[in-house]
Amino acid sequence: MNAFKPHSSHWGAFSGRYEGGKLEILPHPGDPDPSPLLGNLPAVADSPARVRQPAVRRGWLEGKPGNADMRGMDEYVEIGWPQALDLVAKELGRVYGEYGAKAVFGGSYGWSSAGRFHHAQSQIHRFLNVLGGYVRSVNTYSSGAASVIIPHVLGPYDTFDRKSVTWDAIERSTGLVMAFGGMAIKNADVHGGGISKHVVRQKLSGAAARGARFISVSPLKDDFPHGLEVEWLPMTPGTDVALMLGLAHVLVTEGLHDRGFLDRYTVGYDHFENYLLGRSDGQPKDAEWAAKICSIEAGTIREIARAMARSRTLITVSHSLQRADYGEQPVWMGIVLASMLGQMGLDGGGYSYSLGALGNIGKSQLAAPLPTLSQFRNAVADFIPVARIADMLLNPGAGFHYNGQLLHYPDIRLVYWVGGNPFHHHQDLNRLRTAFRRPETIIVHETAWTSTARHADIVLPATTTLERDDIGAADRDDLMIAMKKLIEPVGEARDDYDIFSEIARRLGQFESFTENRTSREWLSYLFETTRAALDAGGYDAPDFEAFWQRGELRLPLKPDEGGPARAFRDDPSASPLPTPSGRIEIFSKTIDDFGYDDCAGHPRWYPARIEANHVYPLHLVCNQPHQRLHSQLDYGAFSRSTKISGREPVRINPADAQARGIADGDIVRLFNERGSCLAAAVLSADVRQGVMQLATGAWFEPHEASAENAMCIHGNPNILTRDIGTSKLAQGCTGQITTVEAERYAGELPPVRILDRMTFAQ
Ligand SMILES: Nc1nc2c(c(=O)[nH]1)N[C@H]1C(S)=C(S)[C@@H](COP(=O)(O)OP(=O)(O)OC[C@H]3O[C@@H](n4cnc5c(=O)[nH]c(N)nc54)[C@H](O)[C@@H]3O)O[C@H]1N2
Ligand SMILES: Nc1nc2c(c(=O)[nH]1)N[C@H]1C(S)=C(S)[C@@H](COP(=O)(O)OP(=O)(O)OC[C@H]3O[C@@H](n4cnc5c(=O)[nH]c(N)nc54)[C@H](O)[C@@H]3O)O[C@H]1N2
Ligand SMILES: [Mo]
Numbered sequence: 001m002n003a004f005k006p007h008s009s010h011w012g013a014f015s016g017r018y019e020g021g022k023l024e025i026l027p028h029p030g031d032p033d034p035s036p037l038l039g040n041l042p043a044v045a046d047s048p049a050r051v052r053q054p055a056v057r058r059g060w061l062e063g064k065p066g067n068a069d070m071r072g073m074d075e076y077v078e079i080g081w082p083q084a085l086d087l088v089a090k091e092l093g094r095v096y097g098e099y100g101a102k103a104v105f106g107g108s109y110g111w112s113s114a115g116r117f118h119h120a121q122s123q124i125h126r127f128l129n130v131l132g133g134y135v136r137s138v139n140t141y142s143s144g145a146a147s148v149i150i151p152h153v154l155g156p157y158d159t160f161d162r163k164s165v166t167w168d169a170i171e172r173s174t175g176l177v178m179a180f181g182g183m184a185i186k187n188a189d190v191h192g193g194g195i196s197k198h199v200v201r202q203k204l205s206g207a208a209a210r211g212a213r214f215i216s217v218s219p220l221k222d223d224f225p226h227g228l229e230v231e232w233l234p235m236t237p238g239t240d241v242a243l244m245l246g247l248a249h250v251l252v253t254e255g256l257h258d259r260g261f262l263d264r265y266t267v268g269y270d271h272f273e274n275y276l277l278g279r280s281d282g283q284p285k286d287a288e289w290a291a292k293i294c295s296i297e298a299g300t301i302r303e304i305a306r307a308m309a310r311s312r313t314l315i316t317v318s319h320s321l322q323r324a325d326y327g328e329q330p331v332w333m334g335i336v337l338a339s340m341l342g343q344m345g346l347d348g349g350g351y352s353y354s355l356g357a358l359g360n361i362g363k364s365q366l367a368a369p370l371p372t373l374s375q376f377r378n379a380v381a382d383f384i385p386v387a388r389i390a391d392m393l394l395n396p397g398a399g400f401h402y403n404g405q406l407l408h409y410p411d412i413r414l415v416y417w418v419g420g421n422p423f424h425h426h427q428d429l430n431r432l433r434t435a436f437r438r439p440e441t442i443i444v445h446e447t448a449w450t451s452t453a454r455h456a457d458i459v460l461p462a463t464t465t466l467e468r469d470d471i472g473a474a475d476r477d478d479l480m481i482a483m484k485k486l487i488e489p490v491g492e493a494r495d496d497y498d499i500f501s502e503i504a505r506r507l508g509q510f511e512s513f514t515e516n517r518t519s520r521e522w523l524s525y526l527f528e529t530t531r532a533a534l535d536a537g538g539y540d541a542p543d544f545e546a547f548w549q550r551g552e553l554r555l556p557l558k559p560d561e562g563g564p565a566r567a568f569r570d571d572p573s574a575s576p577l578p579t580p581s582g583r584i585e586i587f588s589k590t591i592d593d594f595g596y597d598d599c600a601g602h603p604r605w606y607p608a609r610i611e612a613n614h615v616y617p618l619h620l621v622c623n624q625p626h627q628r629l630h631s632q633l634d635y636g637a638f639s640r641s642t643k644i645s646g647r648e649p650v651r652i653n654p655a656d657a658q659a660r661g662i663a664d665g666d667i668v669r670l671f672n673e674r675g676s677c678l679a680a681a682v683l684s685a686d687v688r689q690g691v692m693q694l695a696t697g698a699w700f701e702p703h704e705a706s707a708e709n710a711m712c713i714h715g716n717p718n719i720l721t722r723d724i725g726t727s728k729l730a731q732g733c734t735g736q737i738t739t740v741e742a743e744r745y746a747g748e749l750p751p752v753r754i755l756d757r758m759t760f761a762q
Contacts, residue, residue, distance in 0.1 A: 005484040006551040007465065008114050008472030010629055011037035011189050013196040013479060013552075016466065016486040018045065023466070023487065030479070033198035035189040040628055040636025044464050045487050048756050049448040049635040051461035052491025054084030058761055060441070060457035068437045072455045073705040075761040081492065085499075088458055089506035091441050095414040096132055101380045103413040104128065105439075107137030109386050110420015111630060114194045115470030115483055116371045117522050120419025120445070120462070120496050125375040127500040128416065130512045133379035135410050137386035141425050142319050144387055144732020145327030146353060148403055149599075153332055153585040155564070155578040161335075161353035164345070164565030165314060167203035167362040173348030174212050175311030177204075178304070180240050180334060181318025182216040182223025183356035186626035191360040193474030194481065198359055201225050213311070215304065217243065217296075219621055220693060221686035234688040237619045237737045238608040239294035240321050243301065244333045245605055246290025248276055250305035251340050253286070257309075258342025265572055266339050268587020272602040285605065293605075312348055313341055316355045320623060323736040325608040326598060327726040333603040336586050344584070345562060345569025360476035367556040368533045370473045370480075371526035382410045385731035389426060390723055393435035401728035404594045415442045418462070418496055423451035423700045424631035427735045428723035429716065430675050430709055445496055449758040450631060451700040461493040468495050471523055473530075473555075480530070480553040495519065530555075591729065598727040608737075610722065616672045616739040618656065618692050622717035623736065625695035634699050635755040644680030646752040648698035648715025651682045652742065653689045662744050669711075669745040670694070672720050672738065678745055679715035692742060696735075701754040713750045 004015040004026060012035045013028035023042040027034030044050070055076040059067030067074070079087075095103055106128040112120035128134040139147050147157040154160045170177070177183075188200040204225055208214070214230040216223055219237050224230040235243060251257040252273065262269045278284035287298035287305075307313075317334035321327065335351055343349030355362050384392050385402055388409075396411035415436075426432045436442065436455050444456035453459045467489045472481035497519055504513035517525060524544035534541035539556050547553050567575040576582030580590060592601025612619055624630070628639040642649060644665060652662065662668055664683045669676055670692070679694055687693055694717040702710035712719045721738045725731035 005486060006481050007483045007486060008194040008481040009038070009041070009465070010111065010114050010192060010194065011035040012198070013194060013472065013481050014038055016041070018487045021046070028196055031197050033201055035198060036638055037189055037628060039638035040633035041466070043633065043636045044466055045490065047448070047635045048758070050490045051446050051449055051453060051459055051493065053078045053461060054081055054492070055079065055459045055760065056084070056087065057457045068440070071436050071442070071457075072433055072702070076459070077761045081494070084458065084460060085502045085506060088443055088460070089503050091414070091443070092131060092503070093507060095441065099413050101131070101133040102135060102382055102410050104134045105392070105412045105415045106134030107384065107386060107389070108417045108420055109137055109141065109422070109425065111192060111632070112419025113465045114472050114474070115465050116193075116473055117373055117519065117526055118465065118468055118470050118495055118497060119373065122373045122375055123496045123500055124416060124418040125378070126373065127504065127513060129376040129378050130504060130509045131507065134416075135380055135382045135384070135412065136378060137389070138383050139386050139730070139732065141323070141387060141733045141735070143322065143354065144385060145322040145726040145730040146319070146331045148730035148732070149328040149332050150353065152588050152591055153335060153579060160564045160568070160577065161351065162355070162361055163365065164563035165348065165350060165352040165355065165362065166364060166560045167199060168560055169348040169562070170314065170362070171203050171206035171210070173312055174207055174314045176213045176215070176307055176313045177207070177316065178215050178217070178308060178313060179224065179316045179318070180217045180244070180330060181321045182218040182220070183225070183316065183318070184223045185225040185356075187357045187624055188359040190629050191358045191474055191477065194472045194477055195359040195474065196477050196479035196481070199363070200356055200359065203362075204228055213307070219619065219688040219691040233296050233300070235294045235296050237621060237691060238324055238610075240330045241333050241603065241605045242285070242290045242293035243296060244330065244337050245276060245285035246287045246294075246298075246301045247305045247308065248337055248340055249284065249286045249290070250302050251309060252276060254306070256306065257340040261342030261344070262339060265344065265568070266584040266586050267581040268585060268602060271587040272336060275602060275604060308341055312346065313343060314349055314352060316352050319354045319357050320736045322726065322732065324734050325610060325724075325726065326606040327732050327734065328599050328729055329603050329606065335584065336603055339584050339586065345565040347562065350565055360474060363476040364557040364560050365476060366478065367537065367558045368530050368539070370475075371471055371529055373522070373526060384409065385725065387426070387733035388725065388731055389422060390428070390432050390435035393438045400731070401596070402731050403729055404590070412438070413440045415439045417442070417452060417456070418445040421450050421452045421631045423455060424697060424718070426723070427718050427721040427733065428674050429700055429712070429719045431723050433710070445499060447493070448635065449754075451754070460499055461491055462499070463489050463493045463495050467493060469520065469523060471527060478555045478557055480547070480555055482548045482551045484551075594729065596728045599729040609724065610737070610739055612690060612739050616741050618690060618740050618742060620670065620717060620720060620738050620740045621691060621693040621736065622696055622721055622738065623693065625697040628697055631697045631699060634697055640755070644682070645749065646714075647678055647680040648694060649682045650679035650692055650694040650715065651684045651687045652692045653687045654683045654685060655689050656692070657681060657683050660742060660744065662742065667745045667749060668742050670720060670740045670742050672740045674722070675709055675711065675719040677712035677715055677717070677719045692740065699754045701752060703750055714752045714754060
């Protein structure tokens, strides 16, 4: 009998055993609320979706003129490793030689897998930097708008906004949680790098037992942990800023705002108040005005504003709100609203950005650094905001605005993607398909035949974490895990590190890339950073071999002292914020000076560029899936168990379904001016009328790959979303919401094959 060995994933620590051709998974015994996503893992060992051998797209291999137009339609030829590595090395040599590093896009966005050394993004960035650099991407699909606006108004992203309020403080002190975008427990299942304890449900229950009140502002009722008493405000998607302004207006007109706090800790409030009260534009943003926009009654808005002023109130703003038109505004306006309440820095009060979106936010900080692989320096200065990938490929040389700068898109000849799935994460997939025909070469390392792999020229089979040893550790998680190899590599899969090492060897860079260390030597070398810090702090500090034997190591935590918000509150001159004024910027002169028409000097209401209309009357919420992490392991048992007739479920309000003759379980076609997809209807009153909800992550499978406007037969919402930046300030992704029409699909049902089959040219 094999023993169970420790391992870890973005959705939880666990142990695994491979026995009799089957992989068994047990959640970590210390996890009070393990994630059902663990159920997707066993399929990794034998799924037909795995990439088993290097493969090359036929048109590219044969160098046919115009072959790039065949991406996504062409056949693949399986080849051996030596030939594959030679091809990649030769092509990299050619492109770096002919065009230079500025022609290589290595942004390679994606979550890849847990594990500090084999982390795919670290590996590819290090590798490309050894070769001379690459065009990178900045920011994330998660928080494109927030990560640009927050530094202007509060200081570094992920500091004041996410490191001040803990779950312990909420359990202890919060009276009212006002959650814009809810706090969907499904999202707290995961945290990048790992999560050994899922605590959100438990902590919120603790606060509830003390009498805390929860209000969830969302088009979906179940955007809050099930079983807790929560008031649901089913608002029109995209209108949170109007609601926040309505609340702010009540505070001011009823004298409930904290003038003392505003004077001492913020700048520019008066400027904002002129707008709020309509002195500057003739339109007071009162509760009646807000009610018309967000469809929450004015009386409710007034009652909530008063309760906010009365209670120890925590305002949370989810990521989803800013993954939309003018996404900077709700993040900023949430900060202004919390400032008006004057509770920033009080225990369990104030503001927390995206609390609950990832399971470790709201936990205490680690008191020791984590092992980190050096990526070296990138010699190329050019970058794109991450969601501008299609714009870049389609418009080389064109100018674009970003955070006060006018930049230009580089001319990309080669795209190298490792650990991400743009055909999952990007919007308007028909446009992305066109953009992916532009480069001369696309190279991908993948564990599975995702749609991105099926649009590449060279596909190299990568191992999953289950096939290699690594160190599992994550921000704000106090357990470091010896992730031990559980199964042999599937097919001919190799570790990304080994693949890059062999290509580097062919380009004369083996030593620079590997520093002559084996993977195992790297693990013990990287572990040393943490060990030395633990030792210096007087903590338990085993050497690497002892850690590996034990299987896990408890890391020390810093005491919960209220974080940067408390320090600022206690003494704003000794602990000023790293903003131009040293205070919370309700008005930002910097942003005002940019002169943008889509992001002014203070937060304001902009009607969404996309509104439901008579042609596409339904809002489609394209949120994170509860049954997987993004597109990962869509072939796994848990993800599949939620499909209906092999399609992704789309939820629709019964009234909207009835008006269209749609019954529960029917296959429907969703469509708009950009594209269409099939999905399986689930009638649910948890979805506000006028709204449908289709999670991301079903692997894109076109009905006819050669069609100009392909229909996805599996249910990927990104065939419908818009590829438009949030604003000139941040250029973030706006994929959360789009508008569609839906109809019963009466045509013959094409079988979904992408999770089960990949055929090769003989
Ligand atoms: N419409 C819409 N679109 C969205 C969103 C939305 O809300 N709405 N959300 C956005 C957000 S927040 C995000 S973060 C993105 C997520 O987008 P991604 O991070 O790109 O999605 P993943 O499915 O996690 O892709 C990771 C890929 O890496 C592969 N992989 C895993 N481990 C390894 C490894 O060790 N080596 C290699 N070579 N490959 C590996 C997996 O097989 C998988 O294909 O999606 C964005 N897209
Ligand atoms: N299980 C699971 N968990 C995940 C992920 C996953 O793929 N699977 N992905 C992780 C990642 S990378 C990220 S970035 C986070 C994302 O965290 P979020 O972006 O917060 O997550 P979403 O589920 O996309 O959106 C949360 C909810 O916001 C609501 N919403 C949408 N539009 C609006 C609106 O205009 N106003 C209001 N008030 N509400 C709105 C939707 O009903 C939606 O369910 O989740 C993380 N957690
Ligand atoms: Mo994300």
